[in-house]
Amino acid sequence: MSWVQVIFVLLALVAVGSALLVVTTRNMVHAALWLVVTLGAIAGVYLVLAAEFLAWVQVLIYVGAVVVLLLFALMLTKAPTGPQPDLDVARTVPAAVVAVLVGALLVATVVAGFSDVALDLEGTVVGSAQSTGATVFEKWVLPFEVLSVLLLAALIGAIVLSRGDEMVESAETTETARRGGR
Amino acid sequence: MGDSLPLWWPLVLACVLFAIGVYGVLVRRNAVLVLMGVELMLNAVNINLVAFDAYFRDVVHGGQTLALFVIVIAAAEIGLALAIVLRVFRTHGHIEVDALRELADRDEPPADAGADRLDDRAEADQPQEAR
Numbered sequence A: 001m002s003w004v005q006v007i008f009v010l011l012a013l014v015a016v017g018s019a020l021l022v023v024t025t026r027n028m029v030h031a032a033l034w035l036v037v038t039l040g041a042i043a044g045v046y047l048v049l050a051a052e053f054l055a056w057v058q059v060l061i062y063v064g065a066v067v068v069l070l071l072f073a074l075m076l077t078k079a080p081t082g083p084q085p086d087l088d089v090a091r092t093v094p095a096a097v098v099a100v101l102v103g104a105l106l107v108a109t110v111v112a113g114f115s116d117v118a119l120d121l122e123g124t125v126v127g128s129a130q131s132t133g134a135t136v137f138e139k140w141v142l143p144f145e146v147l148s149v150l151l152l153a154a155l156i157g158a159i160v161l162s163r164g165d166e167m168v169e170s171a172e173t174t175e176t177a178r179r180g181g182r
Numbered sequence B: 001m002g003d004s005l006p007l008w009w010p011l012v013l014a015c016v017l018f019a020i021g022v023y024g025v026l027v028r029r030n031a032v033l034v035l036m037g038v039e040l041m042l043n044a045v046n047i048n049l050v051a052f053d054a055y056f057r058d059v060v061h062g063g064q065t066l067a068l069f070v071i072v073i074a075a076a077e078i079g080l081a082l083a084i085v086l087r088v089f090r091t092h093g094h095i096e097v098d099a100l101r102e103l104a105d106r107d108e109p110p111a112d113a114g115a116d117r118l119d120d121r122a123e124a125d126q127p128q129e130a131r
Helices: A003-024 A028-048 A052-076 A092-114 A129-138 A141-162 A164-181 B008-027 B031-056 B062-092 B121-125
Strands: A118-120 B004-006
Touching (some): A003 A028, A003 B004, A003 B008, A028 B008, A052 A129, A052 B031, A052 B062, A092 B008, A129 A141, B008 B031
Antiparallel strands (some): A118 B004
């Protein structure tokens, strides 16, 4: 095995093992922290596959923002920090059967289709910030702009959803306070 | 031996992570943990995109750009989904996805509000309306 293969296998083992811990651990905060390990290992896989910029975006957005958001959600929903016995539904076995069937079907498909294809990383153009930026702003400008509108709409929706009542109430209280002050 | 690895290795990694994400979505009761399973599935798809980008030697890096867009959409999704989760927590007091029956936002409490909670005592006290 070459060094690239060894590194890839190690990263894949870390990703799969910590992903299994994410879905099986009894402690909700530990699940979020194991998700950090999984996403970090996937960032390493991106580096092996010559996607440098994407790896750093993965670290920044997933490890930095999404997991922190998940931890905040756990905190705001008053999630207990200790181990919980009832985190899973009662029918664990059918869910495991469905997941194993999905995995077996997908693995069989890709192995049947690509078992004799080698991924040569020798002369690959590394996806740096320069090349990714040039691609996004030359070839993918319209999807990029649509995506920015989508992100804006989603975040406005999140703000409205998460503080709908309070906005009305605070507007009323400021109104009464202003009237009372006069 | 050059720096090469079989193409099916990253693809199998992606499939295994996707299956683990499916298991997490199906088996977890807490809505935030379900969202973690969704994140695993989205990441599995991104590994596929990056692997095929490297395989096809795409000069415009279509696969990596698409993976970048998927990351942005996942960020939008997680923000919106967590806002919905917080809203559900505020109205119901819990976010157990298998115990949520009444999802409508009403001014007066519905007649069978006890169905949302796990005990059916309120249902036994007052007679049901004709259905």
